[in-house]
Amino acid sequence: MDEQTKLRLVEIFSKLPAVRRPEGHVHFKQKMYWTAGILILYFVLANIPLFGLSPQSIDLFESYRAFFAGASGTIMLLGIGPIVTGSIVLQLLVGAGVLKLDLSQPLDQAVFQGLQKALVILMIVVEGLPQVLAGYIAPDPALASTLGISLGTLSMILFIQIFIGALLILYMDEVVSKWGIGSGVGLFIVAGVSQGIITGLLNWQMVEGLPAGLIPRWIYLLQHDFGEFVANSTLIEVLVTTHLLALISTVAIFLFVVFAESTRIEIPLAHAAVRGARGRFPVKLIYASVLPMILVRALQANIQLFGTVLSSRGINVLGEYVLTPGGGSYPVPGSIMYYLNPIHGPSDWIPSLVVHNETVGQIALRLGVDAFLLVVGGIIFSIFWVETTGMGAKNVAQNIHMSGMQIPGYRRSIGSIERVMRRYIPKVTVLGGATIGVLTLGASMLGTLGGVGGTGLLLTVSIVYRLYEDIASEQMMEMHPMLRQFFGREK
DSSP: OOHHHHHHHHHHHTTSOOOOOOSSOOOHHHHHHHHHHHHHHHHHHTTOBOTTBOTTOOOTTGGGHHHHTOOTTBTTSSTTHHHHHHHHHHHHHHHTTSSOOOTTSHHHHHHHHHHHHHHHHHHHHHHHHHHHHTTSSOBOHHHHHHHTOOHHHHHHHHHHHHHHHHHHHHHHHHHHHHHSSSOHHHHHHHHHHHHHHHHHHHOOOEETTEESSHHHHHHHHHHSOHHHHHHTSOHHHHHHHTTHHHHHHHHHHHHHHHHHHHOEEEEEEEESSSTTOEEEEEEETTTTOSHHHHHHHHHHHHHHHHHHHHHHTTOOSSOOEEEOTTSOEEEOTTSHHHHHSOOOSGGGTOTTTOOSOOOHHHHHHHHHHHHHHHHHHHHHHHHHHHHHTTOSHHHHHHHHHHTTEEOTTSOSSHHHHHHHHHHHHHHHHHHHHHHHHHHHHHHHHHOOGGGOOHHHHHHHHHHHHHHHHHHHHHHHHHHOTTHHHHHTOOO
């Protein structure tokens, strides 16, 4: 792609609506106000139901709600799905060298950002329209008759609402990224998962004869012959039914992620001109954060969407789907789509809890495929994430050099700093990607409170930990403005 083509692309993408960047430094309190305002807006939108939706509609992404930050039956139906899918496509194209972009160059960065926004808009259509056309997001016949319009017209009204909701998510993410703290994607995931955990603790709604929430369920069991229930059940049934396994795994995931986030290699730095001014550059074990796991799970979710749409058209080459009591769908055991379906909790791999007539061999193979996809996918997407977000050795070396810092004992040049960074960053990126893949698998196998999924909780704990660090960093730069230059922030 020559420079002239890039300039034309930037000109085309500049016509897309965009959130204006702040012209100067945005104060910490103002960033907090923007972040809180967007969070409140997200909760409001997540409670606006789709007008004209039939109660018989099927939520294809039921198992992915936690880390897609969507809400079933609302205009936030797609959540961050299109953003993540667009990022997957673009990172694969750049990582494979199909799109030759040097993201250290401003022009290439502008092309990348423009392509990303265009792809997200395209993915809104790709993910939303097939669900409407296949009848999973179904119009309400009674409402259509009352309004005097056809079901096809009401279906298009449903799609327009979904499209608008997904666009709002895109621009809300952009507002947080430019005017707030952290990223909108991470903020929405935390909001959705936190809401699910609180519901999982306090929900009194009866499900299969028992309250859904942990606290109400314990109270109910203590009032209704808990000893007899324990005597007539196996240990695993007691742990799952009382939500004790979910509680234990939730606490364990929290501790594991905090430990992994705090594990780091610190490279000493010294200022070239100011004697005694020293610092450290931390290279964390989870250097690329846990966001690459969203990319892996999103890839699996889109594969399942593709298989479900094919199955709805009578094409069962990859697998046939059956409806689940919760209003979702499940691939028939033994099919290709079954083995590509992620593990979401104990009922997916513990033989005594499985309800879909799966053999031990099928369960083991499905578990093995999921482990392979998480570990290998975590490594691949971590590498792509580091290279496309300016966290690579070259970009880090440039930032350190521009800040006036150097590594003690080495000549002050970008090349010498980059050589040191290359000893650590690529290796830690691969190790961190594999580590987060293993953690995600373990979290998914054990399940969590509120049914938010192990992956969702893993992401939430890591995002909150990073958000805490971002807030601390913002406060420090507010007190010491010279630090903004080191971190590449606005002057």
